[in-house]
Amino acid sequence: MYRIVSALFLAENIKKIEIEAPRIAKKRKAGQFVMIRVGESGERIPLTIAGSDPEKGTITIIVQGMGKSTKELNSKEAGDTISDVVGPLGAPSHIEKFGTAVSVGGGVGTAIAYPTAVALKEAGNYVITINGARSKDLVILEKEMTAVSDEAYITTDDGSYGFHGFVTQKLQELIDSGRTIDYVLAIGPIPMMRAIAEVTRPYKIKTVVSLNPIMVDGTGMCGGCRVSVDNQIKFACVDGPEFDAHLVDFKNLSDRNKIYQTEEKQSSESWLHECKLLKTV
Ligand SMILES: Cc1cc2nc3c(=O)[nH]c(=O)nc-3n(C[C@H](O)[C@H](O)[C@H](O)COP(=O)(O)OP(=O)(O)OC[C@H]3O[C@@H](n4cnc5c(N)ncnc54)[C@H](O)[C@@H]3O)c2cc1C
Ligand code: FES
Incomplete structure (x- = not known):
């Protein structure tokens, strides 16, 4: 225990x-x-x-x-x-002195990106963080992210705090301003990571994403977490979870993550029902 x-x-x-x-x-x-x-x-x-x-x-x-x-x-x-x-x-994040490193977090992805942003800073990178949330009340770790950043930006979808728009727009703005960006780490919902990969692809900026397939054992034994990267099968729990964003088959990942949707919904509903019953006893 x-x-x-x-x-x-x-x-x-x-x-x-x-x-x-x-x-x-x-x-x-x-x-x-x-x-x-x-x-x-x-x-x-x-x-x-x-x-x-x-x-x-x-x-x-x-x-x-x-x-x-x-x-x-x-x-x-x-x-x-x-x-x-x-x-x-899982394999630890690959950390080196890239130069200017941008950490992009969406929702709870900000928390997943945080330890790697810390390590990038400790390795001597100039760290820029862009953390997005749907609205101000869903922004997390602002103080921690600011402390580890040379520049920190918050974006909200509804404009209730920080930059009004998506993390992709803020990243595009930085690229358009002529800044040299050597490395991007993006962690969040699959559509967000896929969109970031498309922002950086034309500029050939090294971009890494942390994938979130369904995992069962987490030790490379069950095959549940298999993902397609550069047309090769990889097991995210041992080969990742971080992979080159420009080589990931995001559609395959998204389709596989939906396989158990019905069972997941039933399980969540029956647990909430049990909780309500316990409260009434
Ligand atoms: C390497 C890795 C690191 C993660 N880190 C975090 C984190 O720090 N904080 C956080 O909030 N979430 C994290 N997640 C996601 C988290 O594991 C899922 O939200 C959780 O498993 C959902 O389970 P559930 O029973 O609550 O929801 P469910 O209703 O069962 O599932 C909701 C969704 O979560 C995903 N999911 C379900 N079961 C699993 C599973 N066994 N493995 C992976 N994904 C699953 C599916 O996409 C599913 O549609 C991480 C996922 C991975 C792969
Ligand atoms: S979770 Fe079983 S092989 Fe990765």
């Missing part, structure tokens, strides 16, 4: 959770993730390690409640326990 040390909502439906996991806290590197099973009978889900404190023996994850497992996890409070935390898994 793994004890939750602290749990705090950063925005509606997005929770920051610190978990006691000393061995993982010592070993983890930017870009890696853990596989979490909330309860004994639950499924395993992958979540990026957003940070760690090796002295304290804790890791931090930032979770968006999407369906049954993430909503159940986000219902936990400090002092509660979760069944399994396995990791660190």
Whole structure:
């Protein structure tokens, strides 16, 4: 059992959770993730390690409640326990001094990009961050991202805060201004990552995305997370999750992620129903 040390909502439906996991806290590197099973009978889900404190023996994850497992996890409070935390898994982010590195995060993708933005800064890059949300109340980690950035931009779809528009528009604006950009990391919903790849492709800017296929074991055994990159089959849990954005088959990824939609909806609805019943007892 793994004890939750602290749990705090950063925005509606997005929770920051610190978990006691000393061995993982010592070993983890930017870009890696853990596989979490909330309860004994639950499924395993992958979540990026957003940070760690090796002295304290804790890791931090930032979770968006999407369906049954993430909503159940986000219902936990400090002092509660979760069944399994396995990791660190996945290949660490490739970090070097690229020059000017832009980190683009969409929604909870900002949390997934954060540890890599920190590592890029530590490697001596000039770091620009562009973090997008639908509206002001959904902006997360603004203080943390600003602290790690030489330049930081927030975009909102509805214009309620920062730049009015999408992260792609802000990135295009920076490119059009004549800035030299040597590296782009983009993490967020699949349509966002695909759109960023198309913004940078004509300029041949090295662009990396962190893919989010369905993962089951997280160790390269089940094949569940297979993705097509440069027309080759890769397993995102061991070969990734980061890949060259210009070589990823995003349509294949998007189609495969929809395979279990009916079951996911049923599972989420029955869990919410059980919660309501428990509250009435
Ligand atoms: C390497 C990696 C790192 C991730 N890091 C984060 C993170 O830091 N924070 C965060 O909020 N989310 C993260 N995700 C996404 C997170 O794993 C899914 O939102 C979660 O598994 C959804 O499960 P659910 O039961 O709550 O929702 P469901 O209703 O079961 O599913 C909702 C959607 O989530 C995806 N999904 C479902 N099951 C899985 C699974 N076993 N593996 C991967 N995707 C699944 C599917 O696209 C599905 O349509 C990450 C995904 C990957 C692959
Ligand atoms: S999750 Fe099973 S092979 Fe990657």
